[in-house]
Structures are given as structure tokens and as C-alpha cells.
Amino acid sequence: MGGVPLRLPSPLVELDDERIAQRDIRLFLKRDDLINPEIPGNKWRKLKYNISAAKAAGASTLLTFGGAYSNHIRATAAVGYYYGFQTIGVIRGEEHRSLNESLTYATSRGMSLVYMDRTTYRQKTSPDVIGMLRERFGDFYLIPEGGSNSAAVRGCVELADEIDIDFDFLCCACGTGGTLAGMSAGLKPDQRALGFSALKGGDFLADDVAQLQRDTFGEPLSNWSINTEFHFGGFARRTQELNEFIADFSRRHDVTLEWVYVARMMYGIYALTDRRFFPRGFRGHSDCHRLTALLKRSLVSSFQVIGTLSARGGSWFLPGQRPLATVDGEFTVESHPLPGHRLAHGVDHELYGAVIDRAAVVASERGSLRPRACCH
Incomplete structure (x- = not known):
């Protein structure tokens, strides 16, 4: 597929940290954040087959939803720019007279922004709201908020095939569940996927992941789970404990973790490691337990x-x-x-x-x- 330069497979690197090693664990980072700066990580994997489906349907316009700081809005704008689609972003909440950096970028890539009040936005998937949007904008290819649909799930299935080491767990942060739904389907029978919810009250994500797998594969799989403990008070909220973890990780590894998703996942991995959640000898590895953490959003060095x-x-x-x-x-x-x-x-x-x-x-x-x- 032409359009933008992509680094695929994305790099796999091992994290050197004595706190992990002393628990007989090796932790690898799957650097999907390096696939492309404009369409990084799970955004490319989620949009890849949506691009193909839109072209096959003869669509010339992509319409999607997101908040004012949405990475998905940015990525969809970039996809439209490089793959020849008009793009419309339906933004939750009041109009931003002075555009933030994310929305400025989206408009620089040709995206038209339309604002939707929060009450209507909560009904954004209803036939009435979609019909209203089609009356206003004409025909379009609809990509859901966060990009999670069956096409996105199929794109995320391919992730595990890129990992050329034997591993026990594949971990990712979860916002809508699409990445977890897909990557778990690419695992071997004795491997598991572990998602970390970035949302407070994220128990609903298990139902969403199961439904995505039903829609894509006919039935949900049993090789994944979601941890909802490490939300730090709610989506995009920060605490002193999280800030100190990010600062300490930066001092140790010269890497500043993206804090909305990645830092929560990494904190959870370290906490579960201390609790011996990942037992030595799992799957017959006598030497150590192997984890792979997916960095699907920017990791700043x-x-x-x-x-x-x-x-x-x-x-x-x-x-x-x-x-x-x-x-x-x-x-x-x-x-x-x-x-x-x-x-x-x-x-x-x-x-x-x-x-x-x-x-x-x-x-x-x-x-x-x-x-x-x-x-x-």
C-alpha cells in the first residue's frame, strides 16, 4: 500500500532494568510508536484495512469522531491527506475558536472539523445521528471513534507475527479495545494478551473486546484479559505517584513515557511483576518469563x-x-x-x-x- 513511509516491522528492543531482571523476567518493547510519526502505532494498524475498504467502496470521504486532543483524529487527517480522501472530524464538545496543536495539525492536513454537543455525541452511533451527518455531508466512509471496528481488528492481528522471539505475554494499553481484540487473535495457543485500561470503570471494555471479536471472528477468544486497576483516577488524569514513576523511568532509561496510556501500562507491568503475577517457569521457560509491551503511542526520548x-x-x-x-x-x-x-x-x-x-x-x-x- 503506497502513501507514506512506514517502518514495518516496527523495532523490538529489550529493556535493561534490574527491577525486572531480579524477578526472572525479560521485558521487550515493541516500538510501534516508530512506524510513522503522523500515523504511529496502533493508528496505522487500525486504519490500514479501513483505507482499503473505503477505496473498495468507492468512497472519497472519511468521517470519524474524537475529542479535541484525539490522536485518532490526527491520524485520520494524515491518512486522508496521503491517500487521497477528504476527511471530516466530528469533535466532541464546544467549538474551539483557537485551535489546539492537534486540531491545527488536522486542519493542516485538510480535515474539516464539525463540533457536536456532548449530549448528541453520546448518541453518535445511532441511526438518527448518522443520518443527520449524511444529510449534511453526503456519502462518506464511517470510521468509529478510536478507529476500532472489524477492519481495525484485522490490522492488529498482524502485530504478533512481527515478534520473532518466543514470549509469554503481550501487553497493551486499552482505550477502546480494538488493539487487544486483534493482537490476541494473532497469538500462539500458549500465549496470552494483557490489556491495561486507561479508563476508570473500564470493566465495560471486556464486553467491547468480546463484541469486536464476535464481529470479526464469529466468537470471542479466551486468551486475553484486561486489568482495570491502574487508571490513576480516570482518563488523562495524573497523580503524584504516576508522575514519580515517569520521572524515575526517565532517570533510569533516558526515556519519558507518554502518560495518558503508555505510562499507566508500564506502571502496571512493574506493579504486577513485584506481585509475581507473571510466574517463573510459565510455558516451561526455566530461565525467565518473557513479556512484550506494545508502545502504540509516542514514547519521547x-x-x-x-x-x-x-x-x-x-x-x-x-x-x-x-x-x-x-x-x-x-x-x-x-x-x-x-x-x-x-x-x-x-x-x-x-x-x-x-x-x-x-x-x-x-x-x-x-x-x-x-x-x-x-x-x-
Whole structure:
């Protein structure tokens, strides 16, 4: 499928942390956040087959829903821009006269924004609301909030096939359940998937995941579960405990975890490890237990400025390295010399918005994420 440069399979790196190792566990990070900065992680996997379905249906417009800071709204806008669709974003709540960064980006990619009051928004999947939208905008291909539908689930099934090590658990954060519904279907019979709800009162997600699997595969699977403990007071809320975990992780690994989803999952993994939730010898591994955590949203590292970008051209360098890429209106996708990392990359000089605004950057994680021979 053409359109945007994609790093697939996404890198797999092992986290070097004595707190994990002392429990006889090896923890690998599946860096889906590096697939593409504009359509990262589960967003690409969820949208991939929706793009195909929309093209097969002859649709020229994609319509979807989300909040004012929705990563899904941004990703859908990017997909429309690069794959030739008009896009409409139905935004929950009052109109934002001064657009935030997310909505500014969406409009820069050609998305039309329409605001829906919260009462109506809660009924957004009803025939009456969808009919009202079709009367206003004409025909469109509908992508649900968060992108979770059967097409999205099929895209997430492919994730497990990219992991070329033997593992016991595959973990992900959950907002709508689509990623968990798909990735669990790609597991071997003796592997399990564990989701971590980012929502307070997230018990309903189990029903949503089961329904997504019924719609996609005919019946729900029994190889997954959702932990609802580590919500820290509710969606997008922060506590001192969570902040201290993020700060400590950053000090240890020079990595700042995305806090709405990823940090909650990682906190949960460490907490469950301390409780010996993952028993030694599971599936017959006498040496250690192997976990893979999916980073499906941006994971921010310390950045090293390696060059400047002009609209007319230039080169990207690391000290002592050959040029990594050349820009001349376009610049190429290149891997960072350190395995498991990559150069900020793109199609044209406008592509990465805020990333381009602060110049070329490349992750420099100082060896705390140590790729192994098995990793991409």
C-alpha cells in the first residue's frame, strides 16, 4: 500500500532494568510508536484495512469522531491527506475558536472539523445521528471513534507475527479495545494478551473486546484479559505517584513515557511483576518469563539535534557519521545507525509539523534500551 513511509516491522528492543531482571523476567518493547510519526502505532494498524475498504467502496470521504486532543483524529487527517480522501472530524464538545496543536495539525492536513454537543455525541452511533451527518455531508466512509471496528481488528492481528522471539505475554494499553481484540487473535495457543485500561470503570471494555471479536471472528477468544486497576483516577488524569514513576523511568532509561496510556501500562507491568503475577517457569521457560509491551503511542526520548532543515535542501548528519539522508523538497526514510532507533523522516519539509519546527531530531537513548540479536 503506497502513501507514506512506514517502518514495518516496527523495532523490538529489550529493556535493561534490574527491577525486572531480579524477578526472572525479560521485558521487550515493541516500538510501534516508530512506524510513522503522523500515523504511529496502533493508528496505522487500525486504519490500514479501513483505507482499503473505503477505496473498495468507492468512497472519497472519511468521517470519524474524537475529542479535541484525539490522536485518532490526527491520524485520520494524515491518512486522508496521503491517500487521497477528504476527511471530516466530528469533535466532541464546544467549538474551539483557537485551535489546539492537534486540531491545527488536522486542519493542516485538510480535515474539516464539525463540533457536536456532548449530549448528541453520546448518541453518535445511532441511526438518527448518522443520518443527520449524511444529510449534511453526503456519502462518506464511517470510521468509529478510536478507529476500532472489524477492519481495525484485522490490522492488529498482524502485530504478533512481527515478534520473532518466543514470549509469554503481550501487553497493551486499552482505550477502546480494538488493539487487544486483534493482537490476541494473532497469538500462539500458549500465549496470552494483557490489556491495561486507561479508563476508570473500564470493566465495560471486556464486553467491547468480546463484541469486536464476535464481529470479526464469529466468537470471542479466551486468551486475553484486561486489568482495570491502574487508571490513576480516570482518563488523562495524573497523580503524584504516576508522575514519580515517569520521572524515575526517565532517570533510569533516558526515556519519558507518554502518560495518558503508555505510562499507566508500564506502571502496571512493574506493579504486577513485584506481585509475581507473571510466574517463573510459565510455558516451561526455566530461565525467565518473557513479556512484550506494545508502545502504540509516542514514547519521547532525549533528543539530539543533528542538523537543520530548509525547504530547498540540505543534509542530516551525526557527528562522525556519513549523511543519513538528503533533503531537496523530499527526503528519504533512513534507519538511525543505532538499532531500534530511527531518524525523523518524511516526504516533504512540512510533514512533521512540530518535529520539523524544532529541527531534525534523532533518539539518543544511551544504551538503556539494548537491542538484542533477535530484534529488528
